[in-house]
Amino acid sequence: xxxxxxxxxxxxxxxxxxxxxxxxxxxxxxxENEQDHLSAEDVYLLVKEKxxxxxxxxxxxxxxxxxxxxxxxxxxxxxxxxRYDLRxxxxxxxxxHLVCIQCGSVQEIEEDLLDDVEAIVEDKFKxxxxxxxxxxxxxxxxxxxx
Amino acid sequence: xxxxxxxxxxxxxxxxxxxxxxxxxxxxxxxENEQDHLSAEDVYLLVKEKxxxxxxxxxxxxxxxxxxxxxxxxxxxxxxxxRYDLRxxxxxxxxxHLVCIQCGSVQEIEEDLLDDVEAIVEDKFKxxxxxxxxxxxxxxxxxxxx
DNA sequence: ATTCATGCAAAATCTTTGCACTGAT
DNA sequence: ATCAGTGCAAAGATTTTGCATGAAT
Numbered sequence: 001x002x003x004x005x006x007x008x009x010x011x012x013x014x015x016x017x018x019x020x021x022x023x024x025x026x027x028x029x030x031x032e033n034e035q036d037h038l039s040a041e042d043v044y045l046l047v048k049e050k051x052x053x054x055x056x057x058x059x060x061x062x063x064x065x066x067x068x069x070x071x072x073x074x075x076x077x078x079x080x081x082x083r084y085d086l087r088x089x090x091x092x093x094x095x096x097h098l099v100c101i102q103c104g105s106v107q108e109i110e111e112d113l114l115d116d117v118e119a120i121v122e123d124k125f126k127x128x129x130x131x132x133x134x135x136x137x138x139x140x141x142x143x144x145x146x
Numbered sequence: 147x148x149x150x151x152x153x154x155x156x157x158x159x160x161x162x163x164x165x166x167x168x169x170x171x172x173x174x175x176x177x178e179n180e181q182d183h184l185s186a187e188d189v190y191l192l193v194k195e196k197x198x199x200x201x202x203x204x205x206x207x208x209x210x211x212x213x214x215x216x217x218x219x220x221x222x223x224x225x226x227x228x229r230y231d232l233r234x235x236x237x238x239x240x241x242x243h244l245v246c247i248q249c250g251s252v253q254e255i256e257e258d259l260l261d262d263v264e265a266i267v268e269d270k271f272k273x274x275x276x277x278x279x280x281x282x283x284x285x286x287x288x289x290x291x292x
Numbered sequence: 293a294t295t296c297a298t299g300c301a302a303a304a305t306c307t308t309t310g311c312a313c314t315g316a317t
Numbered sequence: 318a319t320c321a322g323t324g325c326a327a328a329g330a331t332t333t334t335g336c337a338t339g340a341a342t
Contacts, residue, residue, distance in 0.1 A: 018341090020297065040332080055299040060332065076222045080307075080331070098273045107273070113266060117259045118282070125253065126287035127244045135279045136264070141272035164316090166322065186307080201324040206307065226306065226332075297340080304333070314323075 004031055011069050025051045026062045030072065030086050037075065037083040037097075037106055077106070077135070094131055100140035107140065150177055157215050171197045172208045176218065176232050183221065183229040183243075183252055223252070223281070240277055246286035253286065 008027055009019045019027075029046045030038070038046070044059045063084050066072045072084045073094050088095070088110070096109040118129045154173055155165045165173075175192040176184070184192070190205045209230050212218045218230045219240050234241070234256070242255040264275045 018296080020340090022298070053299080057300075057333080058298055061297085064333095074224065076224065078220065078222065082331085098267065098271060100273075101276060107271065109267070109271070113263045117263065117280075120259060121244065121255070121282055125244060125255070126290065127246075127253070127282065128285040128290055129282050130247060130284040132283065133279065133281045134263075136267055136273065136275050137278065138276040139274040144272065144274055164321080166315095168323070199324080203308080203325075204323055207322085210308095228306085293342100295340105295342085298338080300336095300338105302333105302335080304331105306329100306331080308327105308329070310327080311325095312323105313325105314321105316321090317319085 008066075008071055011071055012065075015069055017065065017069075022051070022054050022058050023062050023065075025054060026059055027066070027071075030066075030084065034086055035108075037077070037085055039081040039083050041081070043084065075133070094133055096134040096136070098136050098138065098140065100143055101137055102139055102143040105140055105142075154212075154217055157217055158211075161215055163211065163215075168193075168197070168200050168204050169208050169211075171200060172205055173212070173217075176212075176230065180232055181254075183223070183231055185227040185229050187227070189230065221279070240279055242280040242282070244282050244284065244286065246289055247283055248285055248289040251286055251288075 005024070005027060012019050012023070017023075025047050026043060029043055033046070036042075040056075040060055040063055043063065044054075044056050047054050047059060063072065063074070067074045067084070070087060072086050075083050075085055075097075077083065077097075077099055085095075093112055096113065098107040098109065100106075114132055114134065118132070121127050122129055151170070151173060158165050158169070163169075171193050172189060175189050179192070182188075186202075186206055186209055189209065190200075190202050193200050193205060209218065209220070213220045213230070216233060218232050221229050221231055221243075223229065223243075223245055231241075239258055242257075242259065244253040244255065246252075260278055260280065264278070267273050268275055
């Protein structure tokens with residue numbers, strides 16, 4: 001647990017940033033809610049529970065910083081809000097999502113299923129792939145049973 | 147050209163909507179700029195050139211309607227803006243995009259490269275796929291040559 | 293002292309909504 | 318006469334920015 005925090009701390013330091021108490025509080029919230037896809041507002045509210053003095057702008061600035069450093073990925077499922085998703089330690093690719101159009105649940109897929117597809121893209125379109133975003137919209141197994 | 151307009155007109159009628167002059171102007175702009183990924187504001191400005199009396203709210207309402215009817219897809223490349231992309235006639239799947247992180251260009255891929263991946267998702271996660279979004283971020287062939 | 297980070301409030305941006313009005317059936 | 322559609326301006330929501338203050342080296 002703290003290993004991850006240390007790892008992120010190191011990433012910040014490498015780029016010349018400090019892990020301030022506010023940033024630490026924000027990162028901890030992200031770590032404690034890894035499964036969720038929190039919006040900035042969500043993060044802010046959770047951070048406030050333990051550190052009431054923190055400001056929304058700071059949370060935004062922290063999330064922006066973490067996005068730049070690729071500690072988190074900023075995603076958008078089509079509602080008007082940006083959501084933030086921790087990258088797994090050592091991951092160099094964004095993971096995929098299954099969004100249920102009935103219950104709204106979001107499931108993550110760790111596997112990288114796109115190796116073949118990327119090879120095609122690089123070959124056919126001469127496009128050097130650095131990252132990808134893949135989201136499936138459909139009906140999750142729970143909603144199918146209803 | 148007008149075939150496409152007729153086709154869209156029919157889609158509207160099927161769902162009980164009319165192709166008003168304002169909607170027609172909006173659709174025409176989309177048809178004339180199929181390659182681009184226009185934001186609502188972009189569409190509005192282009193519509194205004196020929197129909198200055200049209201309001202921004204109407205453009206938004208039209209785009210929302212077209213999105214509902216799956217005439218267009220609403221996409222989001224990470225800047226704060228929604229963009230609108232015409233579906234090809236008869237397409238039931240969203241097409242993919244290659245976003246260049248250097249010059250910002252967006253290239254479209256018509257091929258559906260995800261059949262295998264979808265089969266895996268349906269099988270392994272019991273998730274009934276209805277649609278997908280796939281975007282690659284990387285360096286386009288032009289920028290690679292620089 | 294200088295520099296980086298914060299908090300607050302104000303501003304900016306994008307999008308939606310309320311409401312009166314128009315136009316077609 | 319009704320009802321969907323429109324234009325305008327106002328409101329809403331999300332995110333960014335300016336600036337004075339505070340903490341750390």
